[in-house]
Amino acid sequence: MLNLKLLPVCYSLLFSALIFATLTQPTEACTRVLWNDNGLAVVVGRTMDWPESTEPVLTVLPRGMARDGGRTGDTVTVKDNPAQWTSKYGSLVTTIYGIGTADGLNEKGLSGHLLYLNATDFGPRDPKRPGVQAGLWLQYLLDNAASVEEALGLMEQIQIVMTEAQGHKATVHLAIEDASGDSAVLEFIDGKLLVHHGKQYRVMTNDPTYDEQLALLKKQDYSNPSSDTPLPGNVNPVDRFQRASYYSAILPKPANEREAIAAILAIARNVSVPFGAPYKGFGIYNTEYRTAINLTDRRYFFELTTSPNVIWADLNNFELAPGSPVMLLDPDNIALSGDVSDKFHAASKPPF
Numbered sequence: 179m180l181n182l183k184l185l186p187v188c189y190s191l192l193f194s195a196l197i198f199a200t201l202t203q204p205t206e207a208c209t210r211v212l213w214n215d216n217g218l219a220v221v222v223g224r225t226m227d228w229p230e231s232t233e234p235v236l237t238v239l240p241r242g243m244a245r246d247g248g249r250t251g252d253t254v255t256v257k258d259n260p261a262q263w264t265s266k267y268g269s270l271v272t273t274i275y276g277i278g279t280a281d282g283l284n285e286k287g288l289s290g291h292l293l294y295l296n297a298t299d300f301g302p303r304d305p306k307r308p309g310v311q312a313g314l315w316l317q318y319l320l321d322n323a324a325s326v327e328e329a330l331g332l333m334e335q336i337q338i339v340m341t342e343a344q345g346h347k348a349t350v351h352l353a354i355e356d357a358s359g360d361s362a363v364l365e366f367i368d369g370k371l372l373v374h375h376g377k378q379y380r381v382m383t384n385d386p387t388y389d390e391q392l393a394l395l396k397k398q399d400y401s402n403p404s405s406d407t408p409l410p411g412n413v414n415p416v417d418r419f420q421r422a423s424y425y426s427a428i429l430p431k432p433a434n435e436r437e438a439i440a441a442i443l444a445i446a447r448n449v450s451v452p453f454g455a456p457y458k459g460f461g462i463y464n465t466e467y468r469t470a471i472n473l474t475d476r477r478y479f480f481e482l483t484t485s486p487n488v489i490w491a492d493l494n495n496f497e498l499a500p501g502s503p504v505m506l507l508d509p510d511n512i513a514l515s516g517d518v519s520d521k522f523h524a525a526s527k528p529p530f
Contacts, residue, residue, distance in 0.1 A: 207415060207463065208293040209449045211422050212380040213442055214359030218432050219474035222355055223442035224281060224291045227451045229463040230344070232274045236480060236491065236507040237529060238522060239321075240268045242500025245530065247310035247318060250341045251277040261308035261336050265321035268498030270478050270491060272469065275343045276529045278313020279320070285498055286324035287357030287473045290316045296385045298349035300338050301369025311341040312348035314530065319354065326360040326375070333364070333371060353382045357473040363388050381422045383449075384415035391419050400424045418449040439470050439479055443488070446470070450483070467509070480509050487515040495519040504528045 207227040214220045226232065248260020271282025274292075283289035292315065303309065310318050315338050323329035341348050351365040362375040363382050374388055382388065394416055400407065400423070409424055410417035425445050432438035450465035470479040476493040489509060496505060496519070503524035507514075514521065 207384055207413060207418065207451050208291075209418050209422055209446065210291045210293060210353045210382045211426050211442060211445050211449075212353075212355050212361055213426060213429060213438070214355065214361065214377055214380065216429065216432055216438060219435060219438055219472050220287075220355065220357055220359050221438045221442050221470060221472050221474075222289060222291075223446040223468065223470040224293075225446050225450050225465045226280065226467050226469075227463050227465045232280065232466060233276060234272045234274065234280070234467060234482075234509060235276070235529070236270070236478075236509055236522070237273050237525075238268070238270050238491075238493070238496045238498075238505035239265065239317075239528070240498045240500060240502040240504070241265055243321075243504075243528065245314070245317070245321065247308065247314050247336070248339075249530070250311050250313060250343060251275075251530075255311040255341045256303075256309035256339050258303070258305035259308055261310045261318065263318070263321060267321060267324065268493070268496070269317070269320040270476075270493045270496070271317065271320065272467075272480065273529050274313065277341075277343050278311070278315075278348075278530065279317040281469050282316070282320060283471050283473060283476065283478060283493065284320040284324075285476065285493060287476065288320060288323055288325060288329060288354065289356070289471050289473055290319060290329075290352055290354040291382075292316055292350045292352055293382060294349060294384050295351040295365060295387070296349055297387050298351060298366055299369055300340050300366045303339060304337055307337040308335070309339040310336050311339050312350055313341055313343065315350070315352060316354075317530070325356045325358065326354050326362050329354055330362060330364075330373060330375065338366065351382070351388070355473065380426060381419055383419040383422070386416070391416065395420055395423055400427065403428050413451045413455050422449045435472055435475065435477075439472065442470050443468060443479070443481065453483075482509050485509070485512050485514070487512070489514050489516065489518045491519045491522070492517065496522075
């Protein structure tokens with residue numbers, strides 16, 4: 179016979195189990211924070227957290243490049259009707275494993291970030307729609323769109339197709355933003371594209387899905403910030419989402435770009451996963467690098483966590499006309515510091 183006195187305990191245990199299950203799914207941790215209302219510049223920052231090196235390379239891609247959205251490196255991922263296009267806009271990106279783009283911006287001030295989402299399901303392949311392997315999802319939009327609105331329109335023309343590299347499936351979701359401050363979060367859940375579009379969508383982490391993250395955040399009261407405000411302090415995606423939302427909402431107005439980038443990187447560091455954090459068995463790994471982007475002035479900042487220096491490059495300083503060389507910079511060099519725009523070298527062949 180059911181003991182009614184035990185019901186509250188049962189519900190509590192069930193709720194704890196659901197939260198535990200959410201936070202212990204195999205999920206790599208990343209965070210994106212957009213600051214689009216500071217009155218100076220639209221800036222955005224992200225962390226890349228991964229169980230190994232993603233082999234990041236800062237890469238400048240000119241206009242007029244032919245792309246094959248069906249290839250993952252030397253592997254044909256999309257056999258039927260792969261998307262083919264020629265880039266309209268030049269971009270400065272961080273590549274991942276040499277087969278795709280994890281982060282970056284284009285010359286029109288559109289930028290984006292791929293983050294891990296265990297719940298991702300791109301659905302069955304529809305050969306009637308041109309297919310883009312997931313590692314080139316962001317690059318497709320940077321190549322072809324000048325704004326968030328335009329990028330969302332392009333999503334109706336293609337299908338994102340699952341791919342794999344280094345034993346990791348590309349279960350990712352995407353955050354994009356532009357120089358006007360517009361923002362969107364794109365997720366594929368149960369084969370359907372879900373879009374949260376608006377300037378208010380400034381923070382993104384990982385699982386659970388974005389609508390669930392927003393519901394969890396809504397239960398918190400951060401209306402009177404103080405040093406006594408209780409904040410979730412762990413490195414799981416829910417805690418990082420709420421901590422980033424809290425701190426980004428109270429940033430002081432910057433006097434210049436230096437202050438704006440410092441502010442966004444301060445939050446990125448706050449939500450980074452420290453080396454040796456005791457969550458590896460739960461699928462969360464230390465932060466490999468952090469980026470910050472000034473979309474207004476087209477500058478890209480990069481901070482490798484094993485390097486003592488922040489480096490940056492100005493997209494305006496590169497030749498982006500069709501036929502210009504692809505330019506590369508390996509950031510894994512502790513001698514690099516400050517503006518490294520003149521440290522890039524021409525690639526022998528493009529990464530994709």
